[in-house]
Amino acid sequence: MPHLAALLRVARRLTLDSASAEDLVQETMLLAWRGFPGFQTGTNARAWLFRILFNAFHGANRKARLETPPAEESVRPMLQEAMEIAEALDALSVEQRTVLLLAVVEGFSCQEIAGILDVPIGTVMSRLSRARQELRKSLKPLAKEAYR
Amino acid sequence: MTDDELDQRLRERLLSEEVDTSRVAAAVRSRIRQRRDIPRWAAVSVIAAGILLLALLWPRTPQVCVAAAQDHEREIVNGEPRRWLSDVSEIDSLAEKEGVPVSAIAALATTGYHLERGRLCFLNKQIFLHLVYTRSGGQYSVYLRPLTPDAAFTSSVQGTEKLAYFQTRRVTAVIVSRGANAQAFARAGLHSLTAVAL
Numbered sequence: 001m002p003h004l005a006a007l008l009r010v011a012r013r014l015t016l017d018s019a020s021a022e023d024l025v026q027e028t029m030l031l032a033w034r035g036f037p038g039f040q041t042g043t044n045a046r047a048w049l050f051r052i053l054f055n056a057f058h059g060a061n062r063k064a065r066l067e068t069p070p071a072e073e074s075v076r077p078m079l080q081e082a083m084e085i086a087e088a089l090d091a092l093s094v095e096q097r098t099v100l101l102l103a104v105v106e107g108f109s110c111q112e113i114a115g116i117l118d119v120p121i122g123t124v125m126s127r128l129s130r131a132r133q134e135l136r137k138s139l140k141p142l143a144k145e146a147y148r
Numbered sequence: 149m150t151d152d153e154l155d156q157r158l159r160e161r162l163l164s165e166e167v168d169t170s171r172v173a174a175a176v177r178s179r180i181r182q183r184r185d186i187p188r189w190a191a192v193s194v195i196a197a198g199i200l201l202l203a204l205l206w207p208r209t210p211q212v213c214v215a216a217a218q219d220h221e222r223e224i225v226n227g228e229p230r231r232w233l234s235d236v237s238e239i240d241s242l243a244e245k246e247g248v249p250v251s252a253i254a255a256l257a258t259t260g261y262h263l264e265r266g267r268l269c270f271l272n273k274q275i276f277l278h279l280v281y282t283r284s285g286g287q288y289s290v291y292l293r294p295l296t297p298d299a300a301f302t303s304s305v306q307g308t309e310k311l312a313y314f315q316t317r318r319v320t321a322v323i324v325s326r327g328a329n330a331q332a333f334a335r336a337g338l339h340s341l342t343a344v345a346l
Contacts, residue, residue: 004172005167008169009162012165013162026172026176026179029176030176030179085157085158085161086162086165105158105162132151132154132155135154136149139154
């Protein structure tokens with residue numbers, strides 16, 4: 001199955017849980033299979049799959065929010081000495097994490113990300129910029145530790 | 149740290165993670181198979197039910213009519229050498245002997261056609277009076293016998309373009325035509341027989 005690894009990698013960072021990530025990718029692939037007749041040949045299949053993934057993710061999130069009382073705003077975990085880049089990434093907001101993953105890890109352009117997430121390209125660029133700033137801030141202590 | 153350095157670290161870290169897709173792939177395949185199987189199973193059931201219903205409801209051509217069509221092909225179309233009666237009075241007496249109302253013979257001649265010949269034959273182990281009506285360029289066979297109860301025969305004309313059958317209060321008739329007018333001949337014959345109270 002094409003792009004499964006990429007979808008699973010991103011799903012893991014979105015859900016922050018392996019089992020939920022697998023469920024999300026499963027749902028994505030089934031939705032893609034069902035909606036394949038509507039896919040336009042010659043367009044970006046990878047971007048199309050990611051778009052389905054994010055729609056499924058947001059759909060599931062909306063449902064979860066309706067079913068469970070809103071939790072108190074979580075305090076971003078303090079970075080520990082041993083915190084890895086992945087953990088710093090997970091500490092970002094979902095929106096920032098998403099654009100960072102799509103742009104940096106999956107190699108989509110801002111234009112493509114705008115299409116996948118259905119947001120203006122300016123929003124993608126500002127989220128990306130903020131995500132990098134946040135990540136850099138989180139990683140600074142680690143860098144200092146490394147040189148100590 | 150520049151953007152490029154940051155991106156590089158992030159990319160290296162995440163792409164080095166092991167991603168096992170086998171479980172998801174298997175689950176997706178299984179769910180797709182399940183979804184495919186249900187409609188296939190349903191489709192097969194619907195088709196089977198349809199065939200069964202069709203088989204039950206499809207009007208079956210009585211065996212005697214099939215035999216009549218074969219007889220017409222053999223005796224009239226292929227012209228097997230047989231002894232035929234061409235004298236109308238001889239045919240009438242043969243009909244009388246077999247219990248077929250003589251008036252039916254004339255009544256079954258469609259406009260423009262005349263009785264050419266007749267003989268007795270066996271169709272499905274039953275004796276029928278085989279009559280051949282002719283005009284230039286066309287002919288049809290009528291197989292007649294006194295009424296015998298047969299659920300397949302009704303008082304309306306049944307059959308196909310080349311084979312038609314019906315029954316009246318007195319006779320059972322099968323009409324075979326090499327052209328496509330058997331039903332028309334049968335309808336005309338039924339009308340005439342009814343008119344003369346047969």
